Amino acid sequence: MEEQGVSRNFIEQMIDKDLEDGVYQSVCTRFPPEPNGYLHIGHAKSILLNYGIAQKYHGTFHMRFDDTNPTKERVEFVESIKEDILWLGADWGDHLHFASDYFEKMYEAAVSLIKKGKAYVCDLNAEEIREYRGTLTEPGKESPYRNRSVEENLQLFESMRAGEVPDGAKVLRAKIDMASSNMNMRDPVIYRVAHMSHHNTGDQWCIYPMYDFAHPLEDAFEGVTHSLCTLEFEDHRPLYDWVVQEVGFEYPPRQIEFAKLYLTNVVTGKRYIKKLVEDGIVDGWDDPRLVSIAALRRRGYTPESIQMFVNLCGISKAQSSVDYAMLEYCVREDLKLKKTRMMAVLDPIKLVIDNYPEGQTEELELINNLENEELGTRKVTFGRELYIEREDFMEEPPKKYFRLFPGNEVRLMQAYFVKCESFVKDENGRVVEVHCTYDPETKSGSGFTGRKVKGTIHWVSAQDAVQAQVRLYENIIDEEKGVYNEDGSLNLNPDSLTVKQAYVEPALAQAGPGDSFQFVRNGYYCVDAKDSREGAVVFNRIVSLKSSFKLPKN
16 A cells, blocks of 8 residues: 555554455544534544545545533534534545434443343442542452343343433443453443433433443444544553454454644633633634634634644654644645735824825726736725825834835835825824825836835725724733643733724725735734624734744755
8 A cells, every 4th residue: 555655654554554454445434523512623633634544545434423422512513513524624425423323223232241241230329430440559349239130230221221210320331350450441331321302312312321332333333444533542442442342343443543733822621612702701612712623714724724734743643732833834824825915004094195196096906916926916096195004104213124214215015115204293292194205207017127215015095995803813822821820720811812993905895704815014814704794894813924933844
């Protein structure tokens, strides 16, 4: 299977060997989320890995919800997960499955274990089970109910299913080894009683399988060959193998673990995000300051940028953290040749060209992206009064400041040279107008080859510029202090969101939800799909233009 000149990661090497040895005839992978929250950037690695492996080996990819815990699962999460996965480009085709579809088969599997003497009904409560379990240095103690007869266990398990047992009164446990060095093998609970409605099966069931029992069965029922999961499941692999072997699958799936994707200074824990939502600090699981896939999509990240990021991170067994700057680098790289470069003034101050005829305007043809001619040109109105960024004028500039100040000349981007002649302040001493003169011979694209200027600034026409809300985002975490306080609470950045009222080119008022652009000299921006309305466009900053990340040299 080795492709010439292509390095295979350790998972691909294991799959290659399985195929060569005839263990499996084809490859089937799956992504199995629990529908108890929104997916985040870490899940993207698992999604794209499982889907990519299936594609590379011309196999099949399954999307399956591990919905065995009705206490935390909601239809909202099911729908959001499906939307996220399709947006990332992982298409499951006809292979959308739910663990709950297999509840009857799982029950039958549990009955088969009881009949083999490999499972028993236990009356110990949760605290007692923990006490009997032992420690890492001491073996566990056998439950006093461990040696019930097969007949009694079958009868009790049936009464659990029939709704005759209250929550917590009994559980079904696998009978393995209470002295095992692996705590997961010390007679784990495989079924519990929970009189709750399930989002998919309603009130059909009042007993539910535990994840460690259900998950390997789901893989085996579906013909999954390689169950790719993160390293925290490595200690669970002996139980995974025990379940599929004892239930009697001829070609059981193989579990392979890889390192999780950790991003520095981000919040991924569901309970923390839930609290941020409930406290009104963020406006939902898709708030652009979060790293849920829904939040990244709303902010303006692209599937291609996340795919690039996952590829750069690579696949390994070694746990490590990745700087958020690398994710930002990937979205810049993806957008820079794709997006029109428009002008938007985020902190406006008026610029008046005194020698430009009053009432006159002209249409300038501006290049949409200097690095990609295929994006063409657009028409923009130019006139006597414009808006420029406040930071592009200084009354008393420092050295190496090449923008506007009294007596200095700059180019207005893709337009004319203007020279600052004077300025006007309000009663509080704040500059409100900058007055300039322009040189009509210096029109961009006219072949002008005279004097040079060191500064170029962007602008919008005061006559037809449109007001828009612009949201600037920083990390929701105070990066200098780290993610958590000593008491476990989050170190929140009070400046994580800044809202500005900007002036933008009139064409931007027609942009639709999710449309994105580069605002020249400011960064990449996306129309907010949640809060934008007709006549009131809201832009989210995706990422600034400056990067602190550089690809390592080979």
